[in-house]
Amino acid sequence: MPDSALLVMDVQRGLVDRYPDTDYLPRLRSAIDAARSAGVSVVYVVIGFRPGHPDISRRNKTFGEVSRTGAFVEGDVSTQIHPDIAPRPGDVVVTKKRVSAFSGSDLDVVLRAGDVGHLVLTGIATSGVVLSTLRQGADLDFGLTVLADGCLDGDPEVHRVLTEKVFPRQADVVTVEEWVTTVGG
Numbered sequence: 074m075p076d077s078a079l080l081v082m083d084v085q086r087g088l089v090d091r092y093p094d095t096d097y098l099p100r101l102r103s104a105i106d107a108a109r110s111a112g113v114s115v116v117y118v119v120i121g122f123r124p125g126h127p128d129i130s131r132r133n134k135t136f137g138e139v140s141r142t143g144a145f146v147e148g149d150v151s152t153q154i155h156p157d158i159a160p161r162p163g164d165v166v167v168t169k170k171r172v173s174a175f176s177g178s179d180l181d182v183v184l185r186a187g188d189v190g191h192l193v194l195t196g197i198a199t200s201g202v203v204l205s206t207l208r209q210g211a212d213l214d215f216g217l218t219v220l221a222d223g224c225l226d227g228d229p230e231v232h233r234v235l236t237e238k239v240f241p242r243q244a245d246v247v248t249v250e251e252w253v254t255t256v257g258g
Contacts, residue, residue, distance in 0.1 A: 087151025
């Protein structure tokens with residue numbers, strides 16, 4: 074799978090603690106380890122803004138509250154990738170400015186430079202970064218796989234509907250264990 078990249082999106086200290094799934098990080102770690110063993114690029118995507126949030130429009134309903142609270146300023150602890158799945162030397166970290174991993178980032182440039190044609194999506198939240206990145210990735214003609222249990226959402230029913238009904242229209246949807254078996258074999 075040398076033309077693939079595992080995207081680990083928004084698994085940041087400021088977001089992980091909002092979700093009670095204690096098995097999530099070890100499960101995600103197994104996907105990351107399998108990707109590295111198989112020669113699949115691991116690309117981390119984080120949300121981060123400039124001090125004072127000049128990169129957030131007051132019209133942006135999604136990030137307006139972030140601007141008011143002062144959260145997710147580049148360099149702040151909330152923007153740090155959770156240490157349980159921390160990047161290693163050689164891993165790429167991309168900072169985005171909106172919901173999709175492609176919006177306001179250089180992700181597309183990094184992927185094209187690495188001849189990546191297939192994306193394996195994980196992250197927080199299923200209804201946020203995963204959904205937006207899947208849609209944009211499909212429009213950019215990437216092959217797509219979603220690791221259903223490599224994603225978290227605050228609403229289990231929304232997660233279920235997305236992974237069982239919506240995502241399969243544009244991506245293969247598998248579990249971390251299924252993908253690890255496939256990529257390792």
